[in-house]
Amino acid sequence: MMHRSVPQVGQLAKVLKGRDASDVYVIIDIVDDRFVLIANGDKRKFDHPKRKNVQHLELQSMISSEVVQSLQESGRVTNGKLRHAVSVYIASANANAEEKGD
Template sequence: MNKEITLEIGQIVKALKGRDAGQYAVIVGIEDSRFVWIADGDKRKFDQAKKKNILHLEPQSFISSEVVNSLQESGRVTNGKLRFAVAKFMAEQSKANQKGD
């Protein structure tokens, strides 16, 4: 049973494969139904976004409105905003984990 994964620009994903496995990044572009472009603003800058197979990503339920708005307005996003989005997501994750979710 292959459930259709819907990925959106601005969504946080966790890399499952490759040298960046275990890292979180933000989707900054969608290539086609199989590939997306991800960047985290730190090791992987926006201008050097990585093309990833969506099967190698674990989508998180967090979508950064800052990243979405920036990409819609100017077609790009600053690395600072990407770092902020990942940091905000990580902070929310640790809060959820502390609550014993």
């Protein structure tokens, strides 16, 4: 049995299935061992996160410390911070792809 990494709040994840496939989101809450709540501050606002099966997500190694800190301090995070976390991730992913010559 393959052991999947455990999702963490603030972690970025790429959606593998559904109409949001290939979009990047931030995990803003862990529902249980199968489901998480994701938002990106754009299509999915913090107040209306999407409930997603972890198996349909490709967890990324990046965790947004800003999002984690904000959630710890106030229990919420602004949509701007979510958008920022996603754009930083996408920029670094694109930079890495260019280095590999893809």
